Amino acid sequence: MNLTLKIWRQKNANDKGKMVDYPISDVSPDMSFLEMLDVLNESLVEKGEEPVAFDHDCREGICGMCSLYINGEAHGPDRGVTTCQLHMRMFNDGDTIYIEPFRAKAFPVIKDLIVDRGAFDRIQHAGGFISVNTSGNTIDANAIPINKEDADTAFEAATCIGCGACVATCKNSSAMLFVGAKVSQFALLPQGKVEATDRVLNMVKQMDEEGFGNCTNTGACEVECPKGISLEHIARMNREYLTASLKG
Amino acid sequence: MALDSKIPKGPLADKWTNHKNNIDLVNPANKRNIDVIVVGTGLAGGSAAATLAELGYNVKAFCFQDSPRRAHSIAAQGGINAAKNYQGDGDSTYRLFYDTVKGGDYRSREANVYRLAEVSANIIDQCVAQGVPFAREYGGLLDNRSFGGVLVSRTFYAAGQTGQQLLLGAYSAMNRQIGRGKIKMYNRHEMLDVVIVDGKARGVIVRNLVTGEIERHSAHAVVLGTGGYGNVFFLSTNAMGSNVTAAWKAHKRGAYFANPCYTQIHPTCIPVSGDHQSKLTLMSESLRNDGRIWVPKKKEDVMAIREGRLKPTQITEENRDYYLERRYPAFGNLVPRDVASRAAKERCDAGFGVNATGEAVYLDFASAIKRYGKEQAHIKGLNENDEALVKQLGQEVVKNKYGNLFQMYEKIVDQNPYETPMMIYPAVHYTMGGVWVDYNLMTTVPGLYCIGEANFSDHGANRLGASALMQGLADGYFVLPYTIGDYLADDIRTGEIPTDTKEFDEAEKQVKDNITHLINNNGSKSVDHFHKRLGKIMWNKCGMARNAKDLESAITEIAELRAEFWKDVKVPGTDLEYNEELAKALRVSDFLELGELFAKDALLREESAGGHFREEYQTQEGEALRKPEFQYVAAWEYKGEPKDAVLHKEDLVYENIKVKERSYK
Numbered sequence: 081m082n083l084t085l086k087i088w089r090q091k092n093a094n095d096k097g098k099m100v101d102y103p104i105s106d107v108s109p110d111m112s113f114l115e116m117l118d119v120l121n122e123s124l125v126e127k128g129e130e131p132v133a134f135d136h137d138c139r140e141g142i143c144g145m146c147s148l149y150i151n152g153e154a155h156g157p158d159r160g161v162t163t164c165q166l167h168m169r170m171f172n173d174g175d176t177i178y179i180e181p182f183r184a185k186a187f188p189v190i191k192d193l194i195v196d197r198g199a200f201d202r203i204q205h206a207g208g209f210i211s212v213n214t215s216g217n218t219i220d221a222n223a224i225p226i227n228k229e230d231a232d233t234a235f236e237a238a239t240c241i242g243c244g245a246c247v248a249t250c251k252n253s254s255a256m257l258f259v260g261a262k263v264s265q266f267a268l269l270p271q272g273k274v275e276a277t278d279r280v281l282n283m284v285k286q287m288d289e290e291g292f293g294n295c296t297n298t299g300a301c302e303v304e305c306p307k308g309i310s311l312e313h314i315a316r317m318n319r320e321y322l323t324a325s326l327k328g
Numbered sequence: 329m330a331l332d333s334k335i336p337k338g339p340l341a342d343k344w345t346n347h348k349n350n351i352d353l354v355n356p357a358n359k360r361n362i363d364v365i366v367v368g369t370g371l372a373g374g375s376a377a378a379t380l381a382e383l384g385y386n387v388k389a390f391c392f393q394d395s396p397r398r399a400h401s402i403a404a405q406g407g408i409n410a411a412k413n414y415q416g417d418g419d420s421t422y423r424l425f426y427d428t429v430k431g432g433d434y435r436s437r438e439a440n441v442y443r444l445a446e447v448s449a450n451i452i453d454q455c456v457a458q459g460v461p462f463a464r465e466y467g468g469l470l471d472n473r474s475f476g477g478v479l480v481s482r483t484f485y486a487a488g489q490t491g492q493q494l495l496l497g498a499y500s501a502m503n504r505q506i507g508r509g510k511i512k513m514y515n516r517h518e519m520l521d522v523v524i525v526d527g528k529a530r531g532v533i534v535r536n537l538v539t540g541e542i543e544r545h546s547a548h549a550v551v552l553g554t555g556g557y558g559n560v561f562f563l564s565t566n567a568m569g570s571n572v573t574a575a576w577k578a579h580k581r582g583a584y585f586a587n588p589c590y591t592q593i594h595p596t597c598i599p600v601s602g603d604h605q606s607k608l609t610l611m612s613e614s615l616r617n618d619g620r621i622w623v624p625k626k627k628e629d630v631m632a633i634r635e636g637r638l639k640p641t642q643i644t645e646e647n648r649d650y651y652l653e654r655r656y657p658a659f660g661n662l663v664p665r666d667v668a669s670r671a672a673k674e675r676c677d678a679g680f681g682v683n684a685t686g687e688a689v690y691l692d693f694a695s696a697i698k699r700y701g702k703e704q705a706h707i708k709g710l711n712e713n714d715e716a717l718v719k720q721l722g723q724e725v726v727k728n729k730y731g732n733l734f735q736m737y738e739k740i741v742d743q744n745p746y747e748t749p750m751m752i753y754p755a756v757h758y759t760m761g762g763v764w765v766d767y768n769l770m771t772t773v774p775g776l777y778c779i780g781e782a783n784f785s786d787h788g789a790n791r792l793g794a795s796a797l798m799q800g801l802a803d804g805y806f807v808l809p810y811t812i813g814d815y816l817a818d819d820i821r822t823g824e825i826p827t828d829t830k831e832f833d834e835a836e837k838q839v840k841d842n843i844t845h846l847i848n849n850n851g852s853k854s855v856d857h858f859h860k861r862l863g864k865i866m867w868n869k870c871g872m873a874r875n876a877k878d879l880e881s882a883i884t885e886i887a888e889l890r891a892e893f894w895k896d897v898k899v900p901g902t903d904l905e906y907n908e909e910l911a912k913a914l915r916v917s918d919f920l921e922l923g924e925l926f927a928k929d930a931l932l933r934e935e936s937a938g939g940h941f942r943e944e945y946q947t948q949e950g951e952a953l954r955k956p957e958f959q960y961v962a963a964w965e966y967k968g969e970p971k972d973a974v975l976h977k978e979d980l981v982y983e984n985i986k987v988k989e990r991s992y993k
Contacts, residue, residue, distance in 0.1 A: 092905065110601045112740075118606055118856075125854045125909065130900050133908060135394065137567040139607045141736060142492055143398040158739070165739045190538055191906040198515070201395050205507040209500035210459045214379045214805050216450035218457040222414060225468030235461035235486055238493060242397055271459050 081107040081173040085120065087132055088180045090189050097189065099178075109169035113156060114139060114146065116168055133192040141165040141306065144241030147248070148193055149180040154245035154304045162243060162306045182248035186255070186291045197244050199290035200258060206286035207279040208262045210271050224270055234268040237261040239307045246301035246309075252293030257301040259287050260317035261309050267320050277324040284321055331584070331963060331978045334766040335439040340984045341421075344443045347767070348810055352817035359384030362816050363547040363824070365532055367519045367574050369396030369502065371495055371797055372780025373553025375804030378501035380551075381510035383809055385816075388545055389502070389511050390534060392518040392569055392911075397499045400555060400567040401800060404491025405612035405733065407473065407483035408797040410448040415472050419480040421445045426985060428795060431477040431664050432760070432788020433938035433954060434987045435590070437961075437980065439767060440785045447806045448798050452484055454805060460497040462486050475793035476613055477664035477992070483794045488612050488733045494797055498804070517543070518911060519574045521835045522550055522581050522776060529581075529776035530825045533835050535843075537911060540904040542839060544832045546825035548816055549775045551808065552578060553800075556759035556781040558591065560919045560926065561871075562863025564756035565597060565610040571915035572922050575763050575782050583771035584963035584976060586784035587761035588922065589930035592791055592939045593872050594757035595621075595668035598740055599688040608755040609740060611691070612733055613793040616661045618696035618726065619750070621668070622648045623680040623689050633682050640682070640690055640749050651675055659992040666790045666939045666952075667992060669754035673872050674950065676753070683751055692749035697722035754872060758796060760787040760939065761929070764963040764978075768811035769803060772963075777812060779803035784961070789938025843903050846913045851896035855912045858893045862886065862916070862923055870927050875943040879931040883924055883971055890920040924970035929962055932975065952990070959987070 082105045090097030104120050111119070114136050121131035137145040141162040148163040150156035156166045171177065179193065187195040212218060238261070246257035263280050266272025272279070295314060302311045336347040354362065362385050366377040369391040377389040391399060413419040424445035429436055452470070456462065462484050463471040472481040486493040505511040516537040523531040523546070531546035557572035558564035579585045596611045624630050625647050632638035651671055653660045663671075672689050675681070682688050701722025705712045712718065723746050727734065734745050741751070763771050763778040765785055771778050780800040787795065865885050869878035893916070901907045936945045936952035945953040961978040 108602060108604060111604045112606070115604045115606050119604060122854055122856060125898060125900055128898075128900060131909060133906055137393055137398055137569050138400060138403045139568060140403055140609045141739075142403050142489065143393070143400070143567060144402075145393060145398045160735065161739055165736070167739065167742070169742060194906065197394060201397075201503075201506075201513075201515075204500070204503045207507075209504040210457070211504060212454075212457045213382055214375065214454060214458075214501050216447070216454045216806055218453045221412070221452045221456040221462075222469045224456065226464055227468055228464050228466050231461055231464045231468075234459075235463075235493070238461050238486075238496065239489060241492075242395065265461065266459055269459050269461065271457060 081109065081168065081171065083107055083171065084176040086176060086178045089132070089192055092191055093188055107168050109167065111168045112139070112164060113150070113166040113168065114164050133194050135194050136164055139164040142241060144243040147182045147195065147243060149182055149248055151178050154182065154249040155306050160306060160308055162241070182244050184247045184253035184292070186253065187244060187247065197242070199292070200242050200244065200255070202290060203255070203259060203283055203286045204262065207282040210266060211275060226269060230268045234265045237265040237268070237309065237313050240309050241307060243306065245304050245306060247292065249300045249304040250293065251298065251300070252296060254295045254301070255287050255292040256295040256314045256317070257305060257309055257311070259283050260313040263317040263320055264313035267316060276320060277327050280317065280320040280324045331764070331976050332766065333437065333978055334768060335437070336767065340438065340442050343439050344446055351810065351814035354813050354817050354820060356384050358820040360386070361823070362386065362819055363388065364549050364551060364812070365390070365545060365547040366551045366553060367532065368399065368553035368555060368782070370399035370401035370553060370555055370780060371498055371800030372782070372804045373551070374399065374495065374498035374502050375801050376551055376553060376779060376808050377511055378498060378505055379805055379809045380812070381505035387505070387511045388514065388547065390514045390517045390519055392516065392537060394515055396502055396513065396515070397496060399495060400570050401495045401797070402492045403567065404797055405488045405610065406475065406614035407485035407490045407794040408451065408494060409475070409482050409794045410452045410484060410798065411445055411482060412449050412452060414470060415481045417480045419482050423480065424448060424482065427478045428786070428792060429788065429985050430990055431792035432790055433952065433990055434788065434959065434982065435937050435980065436786055436788030438982055438984060443807065444786050444799060444802050447802045450806060451798060451801045455494060455497050458497040458500060460486070460493050462493070473614060473617055474662060476616060476662045476668070477659070477792045485614065488614070488730055491797060494801065498801070519577070520839045520914065521577045523831050523835045524581055524773065525825070525829065525831045528774045531827060531832065533839050538906055540902070540907060542836055544827040544836060546827045548819045548822060548825065549777065549812060551777040551779060551812070552763065552782050553779045553804065554782045556762065557919070557922055558756045558759055560862065560923050561756040561866045562859050563600065563605060563608050563867070565594060565608050568607060571918070573915050573918045575778070576918040576922055578763060578771060578773065578776060578778070580966050582773045582966070583776060583778070584764040584965055585762070585925065586764035586961050586963045587929065588926040588964070589870070589933060589940050590760035590789050590938060591756060592665055592758040592760060593669045593754045595665055595672055595754050596691060596752045597755035597757070598737065599683060599685065599751055599753040609736065610755070610757060611737060611750065611752060613665065615691060615730060615733065618729070619661065619691040619693050620650055620695055621652050621661055621689055621691055622650045623675045623682060625649045627679060630680055630682065634684055649680070656992045663992045664790055664792060669872060670941060672754055687753045688751040689753065690749035691752045693726055693745065694749070697726055697746070700725035758791055760784065760789060760791055764961070768814065769808050770811070770815065775815060777808060779808055789940055842914065842917070843910065845894070846897065846899045846910060847903050849897055849899060851898040853896050853898060855897060855899065855909055855916050858889065858897060859916045859919070861889055862920060865889070866923055866926070870930055873941050873943050874930050876931060879927045882927040883931070886920060886924040886927065887969070887971065890924070893917065893920055921970050925964060925973055928971055928973065929964065932962060933958055
């Protein structure tokens with residue numbers, strides 16, 4: 081396949097940035113999207129130009145490091161995948177592909193397609209944990225039976241990879257799906273109930289301070305989430321938040 | 329220096345308890361005056377950082393990713409072993425110990441492995457308390473499954489994302505300490521050297537990957553939890569950023585590097601599709617619980633499949649060769665990884681590979697789907713003879729167990745594994761070798777510790793499935809936090825370590841000189857060009873089957889490639905900015921040294937053991953031929969060029985287990 085890539089280039093956080101065109105030829109449909117960018121970068125290095133900077137690591141859809149807004153969609157046109165799992169067979173010969181960073185006020189650009197998602201970490205520091213010591217002197221794992229349905233739902237929430245696609249795709253740049261997934265995971269488990277009140281209040285407070293927008297229930301986040309995290313977790317977080325606020 | 333493994337005296341089962349009772353402790357008030365650096369935030373580094381901070385030490389943690397949650401432990405799929413014996417199927421601490429030593433082909437240290445088995449059960453308790461959502465049965469209790477090389481079900485799991493869930497557990501424990509200010513977290517920072525002061529590890533030199541600035545950080549002890557070096561092969565199941573740099577720099581500063589040739593080639597990975605390939609994807613070993621591995625019996629069927637004239641589903645049962653079930657009836661498809669990988673290579677070398685490159689075998693779920701479907705139909709009182717219904721019900725069960733893996737396969741290969749068998753082939757996955765450590769997990773450099781995959785200690789020549797997660801968390805949560813106290817007890821009056829000393833100056837200068845050389849080199853070839861060439865040498869000459877002639881030529885070729893790299897590599901951009909090519913160049917420069925030592929180690933080891941298979945040393949049936957005179961750990965001391973490394977031997981003594989031929993028949 082021969083393609084035209086229109087890629088966001090931005091030298092650093094202070095640079096204004098612009099779209100730059102790159103033609104690329106002989107792209108195999110079996111390549112992953114990032115392997116296609118590897119090929120482009122290899123050719124740029126050979127020409128003495130600076131390669132396009134993008135985040136990536138595991139390349140199997142689990143670390144959450146890769147991002148990219150491709151043709152106006154977080155992680156591109158396929159569903160249930162991260163950019164590293166997106167394959168070129170999703171595109172056609174002659175296509176023009178727009179590649180941009182995940183854009184949100186809370187995700188400042190570091191360089192080209194790389195953004196700073198430190199805000200997600202800081203929300204977790206505020207309450208994304210259960211306060212047990214790691215001494216191992218806890219009760220036997222099977223001393224707390226957990227209803228399979230709750231355990232499975234908690235697991236589904238916990239499969240969030242923290243990539244930020246939900247924020248990038250939301251017209252309000254809301255992080256409610258990300259935060260809702262963590263709050264929900266712990267709210268569903270008996271171990272998490274002890275600190276439920278403080279957790280939801282602290283995490284939501286930090287989320288607001290980071291400059292994420294509000295949720296207006298458009299549901300775009302759920303559609304673009306590579307792990308298919310359900311909106312029900314936002315609803316559960318809202319219930320938790322309401323209960324916690326009333327307890328105050 | 330003589331190697332002292334510091335194994336405590338006394339009966340095996342009492343060693344760890346006695347040791348804990350006799351080592352020095354640091355009182356809580358004094359811990360506040362002690363700094364510890366932890367490099368790497370995977371299961372080992374993350375759990376260690378959290379626990380040390382919780383104990384009261386001031387922890388500085390470093391990772392090269394943008395968040396500690398992205399460390400490659402996250403990609404571990406299948407599960408974590410623990411001797412809980414919840415299934416009542418005969419498991420015990422001793423049996424887990426036995427399986428691990430046997431699985432490692434009698435090349436691991438008894439005392440370490442026993443301790444690992446001993447603390448394994450606690451890991452599950454700990455993780456459940458942290459809210460890790462393991463898979464459960466309908467009664468609400470934890471579920472288990474089985475992994476290769478064992479005859480019990482002791483593996484705990486969370487679908488195909490066990491590593492993710494465990495790492496997020498360790499990450500949450502870290503977050504609690506970061507929130508309290510007890511861990512200072514440095515994301516997007518890469519360690520480029522360790523600083524030794526008066527013979528002790530007292531700090532690190534790191535590069536801020538965003539700004540390119542070089543920073544000095546000091547501490548009373550340094551812990552490396554920096555993972556394995558599988559990327560020396562270029563193509564592996566490791567993450568793109570996984571590298572040997574931290575461990576290798578430690579080696580160059582005096583830490584011995586042990587058994588570098590022990591590499592695990594994992595049998596079930598998605599085959600290579602072309603030259604553009606950047607990494608290989610693992611399909612969890614857990615799939616071998618239900619998947620059956622086969623190739624056609626007849627060459628003409630193989631040709632027809634390769635040419636697209638025949639589908640695998642059209643080949644009848646009697647024309648299929650389920651070669652693992654044929655060769656190893658006792659363990660069948662669940663033989664250990666090294667055995668399964670070599671068996672796949674044997675069939676493919678004999679011309680039975682089922683894809684265009686001839687390097688693929690089938691992993692087939694049709695029988696499992698049928699078996700589960702019938703069971704479900706029976707439970708629900710439906711017609712067990714309705715094939716379409718049975719298939720549908722069976723597929724639902726398989727989807728519940730392995731859904732994410734099947735989806736991953738379909739996205740990469742563009743074939744539906746519920747309908748047609750998966751194609752798989754072995755790929756580099758895990759490295760059993762690593763930095764030599766004693767029983768306390770301390771390297772040969774005082775104050776420098778190494779944990780998790782980065783060290784060499786627990787898996788011998790082959791690691792069993794679901795044991796890496798166990799070791800990472802055991803080291804980080806339950807072993808290192810005790811043993812490091814014994815060392816730090818002498819440092820309560822030391823005070824903060826200054827960074828404006830000649831030792832820091834010297835280390836920083838060396839790092840900066842290397843960077844300046846690379847940036848100004850003005851060569852003609854990219855970093856990947858050299859990395860791929862190194863990978864080809866490693867795979868062809870130090871891969872699944874090795875021989876003296878190939879290993880000798882690998883040593884020469886790698887040294888030549890390294891010289892060419894320093895002369896002709898091209899690194900665009902500058903040093904004081906985000907520059908991934910520069911970061912890659914620094915990592916590859918270390919792989920180019922490690923690769924040579926790897927080949928030298930493989931050449932020395934004139935036997936076959938676990939993942940190390942020398943063609944000259946095999947039984948008549950083609951199984952690994954171990955030799956008693958090689959019952960030792962090869963620990964290498966750095967002396968300039970890798971080929972000049974000096975060998976130190978740690979003899980392996982087995983007092984509690986009888987060394988015998990490792991048979992899975």
